Amino acid sequence: MDTEHALTAFDALSQPTRLAIFRRLVKIGPEGLPAGEVAEAVNGRQNTISSHLAALTRSGLIVSQREGRTIRYSANYKAAGDLVAFLLEDCCGGRPEVCAPLVTNLSCLQQSATEPCCD
Template sequence: MDKNYALDAFAALSQSTRLDVFRLLIQAGDTGMSAGEIGEALNVRQNTMSANLSILARSGLIRSAREGRSIRYFAAMEGIRGLLAFLMEDCCGGRPELCQPFLNEIACTCVTPTPERLT
């Protein structure tokens, strides 16, 4: 992950509703949630939710899958792992291989990782 990608991810998470959406999708795990379910859970209007989901998807922190006429959203664990790895890149005196056990431990595998992005 490069610096610009990390900045996009942090910018996406720097807004209250988007942070709430991201945390909610982490909790939902591999079942994910539809945009309507997310909006209802957070009491956010559909058009506002759509804009926030789009920003999170472009940042690589969430992914989507079409289910008939609706779209289900999931936390994108690969994007989360990439962001964590970027943050830890220079730890341990610039020897990231020493931090790998820690990164492996904190990288939740409860959601199937995928590099998919909503475009």
């Protein structure tokens, strides 16, 4: 990921409703949600949610798929991973002990929500 693409992604996430949408779609998983359910999930009106969905789609953080008259949105996990990798590209200057807490937190993302993590 280059700097320009990262800035576009950060810009998309810098608005509270868009951040809530992205986090909700990440939580839902690859099956995603129809636009109407996205609006309900973040207590938004469909007309304003569509502009937020468009911004997130332009950033590459979410993708859409048409299903008849419905558009289903889901998180683009590769793009999200690329953004995290961009942030951590030069992490710790070769000192793994400094990065240990960060790596622990990232590994917690792989555990289910019911398991205790990262005490």
